[in-house]
Amino acid sequence: MLAVVPPPVTVRVPAKINLHLSVGDLRADGYHELATVFQAVSLTDEVTVAVAEEPGVEVYGEGQDSVPTGADNLAWRAVQTLAAHVGRSGGEAAVRVVLNKGIPVAGGMAGGSADAAATLVGLASLWRLDISRDELADVAAELGSDVPFALYGGTALGTGRGEQLVPVLSRHTFHWVLAFDQRGLSTPRVYQELDRLRAQGDPPRVGSHDPVVEALSSGDPRQLALLLGNDLQAAAVSLRPGLRRTLRAGVNAGALAGTVSGSGPTCAFLCTDAESALAVAAELAGAGVCRTVRVAHGPVPGARVVGGDDSPRPAPPQVHA
Numbered sequence: 001m002l003a004v005v006p007p008p009v010t011v012r013v014p015a016k017i018n019l020h021l022s023v024g025d026l027r028a029d030g031y032h033e034l035a036t037v038f039q040a041v042s043l044t045d046e047v048t049v050a051v052a053e054e055p056g057v058e059v060y061g062e063g064q065d066s067v068p069t070g071a072d073n074l075a076w077r078a079v080q081t082l083a084a085h086v087g088r089s090g091g092e093a094a095v096r097v098v099l100n101k102g103i104p105v106a107g108g109m110a111g112g113s114a115d116a117a118a119t120l121v122g123l124a125s126l127w128r129l130d131i132s133r134d135e136l137a138d139v140a141a142e143l144g145s146d147v148p149f150a151l152y153g154g155t156a157l158g159t160g161r162g163e164q165l166v167p168v169l170s171r172h173t174f175h176w177v178l179a180f181d182q183r184g185l186s187t188p189r190v191y192q193e194l195d196r197l198r199a200q201g202d203p204p205r206v207g208s209h210d211p212v213v214e215a216l217s218s219g220d221p222r223q224l225a226l227l228l229g230n231d232l233q234a235a236a237v238s239l240r241p242g243l244r245r246t247l248r249a250g251v252n253a254g255a256l257a258g259t260v261s262g263s264g265p266t267c268a269f270l271c272t273d274a275e276s277a278l279a280v281a282a283e284l285a286g287a288g289v290c291r292t293v294r295v296a297h298g299p300v301p302g303a304r305v306v307g308g309d310d311s312p313r314p315a316p317p318q319v320h321a
């Protein structure tokens with residue numbers, strides 16, 4: 001009897017911006033204790049998974065030449081980790097993963113993590129797994145600190161190393177302009193630079209995330225703009241001093257405020273509305289301070305099958321009071 005080969009599954013997955021990122025102490029396991037407010041935005045990658053005789057990864061789009069296609073690709077690691085988790089091996093786990101990237105590589109927007117999350121969602125559908133999103137989130141956390149958030153999307157508070165999530169109420173849409181830099185920055189390198197700066201002196205730290213959570217529920221971009229903050233920004237700017245000019249140029253172009261996203265070097269500028277974001281993007285594109293600009297809005301949902309069930313995502317597990 002001929003086996004029926006399931007059709008390929010395509011998953012769309014968002015980038016994230018860290019609206020607020022407070023970095024605590026370096027832990028014994030090499031990670032820093034974090035409290036961060038993530039927002040998923042409408043800048044996406046598309047990931048297609050298909051049963052294939054020649055397993056592997058193909059990469060197209062943004063930064064395609066700087067993404068590994070072998071065992072180091074996070075999407076490939078997601079295939080291996082999920083296959084082991086559900087006990088599939090050999091031909092049963094043979095898939096091809098095609099990445100169409102819109103998220104800048106090593107840009108502080110968690111593109112690799114997004115691809116890993118999308119691969120988990122795609123395989124759950126391709127392999128018809130009876131697996132909840134919370135169980136997928138446990139597998140996701142093994143792959144990287146930012147991977148669980150890409151599954152859920154929306155706006156969430158991340159603690160621990162960033163993988164423990166609680167949803168944050170944010171009913172309003174915020175409008176962003178994103179400035180991509182010429183080259184990426186390595187996340188571990190930026191954390192190391194922060195440790196170095198802290199050993200030398202005491203760079204200012206962002207305060208509590210509580211006011212950010214309040215501003216998100218009020219929906220007022222002017223209130224939120226005053227509160228954007230990132231402890232990694234000083235380290236990213238120390239490694240890439242040109243970012244200072246980019247951050248200034250966005251505000252000069254009419255943004256309410258700008259911040260380095262995560263470990264950078266992408267700068268995210270909050271704007272009053274969609275029209276203002278387009279105007280800021282046009283002016284920033286001509287300022288000669290970045291490789292390219294995009295407009296985006298958030299929050300948007302996490303990884304979901306294209307053309308699939310549109311039902312709302314379950315909320316992340318409640319791990320904090």
Ligand SMILES: C[C@@](CO)(OP(=O)(O)O)[C@H](O)COP(=O)(O)OP(=O)(O)OC[C@H]1O[C@@H](n2ccc(N)nc2=O)[C@H](O)[C@@H]1O
Binds near residue numbers: 030034147187261
């Ligand atoms: C900085 C952030 C902010 O959201 O995002 P990006 O800028 O990378 O997108 C994250 O903390 C990045 O998360 P992610 O990129 O998943 O990192 P991981 O693969 O888990 O870790 C890569 C390395 O970053 C450092 N790391 C990561 C997370 C953390 N809480 N403390 C750390 O010190 C460690 O050196 C670790 O070995």
Ligand SMILES: Nc1ncnc2c1ncn2[C@@H]1O[C@H](COP(=O)(O)OP(=O)(O)O)[C@@H](O)[C@H]1O
Binds near residue numbers: 112
């Ligand atoms: N699917 C992937 N997409 C992008 N980068 C990947 C992927 N898999 C592995 N990588 C590696 O991970 C590094 C970090 O990538 P990325 O997740 O885009 O950035 P960031 O951690 O700054 O958000 C890249 O420099 C690349 O070498």
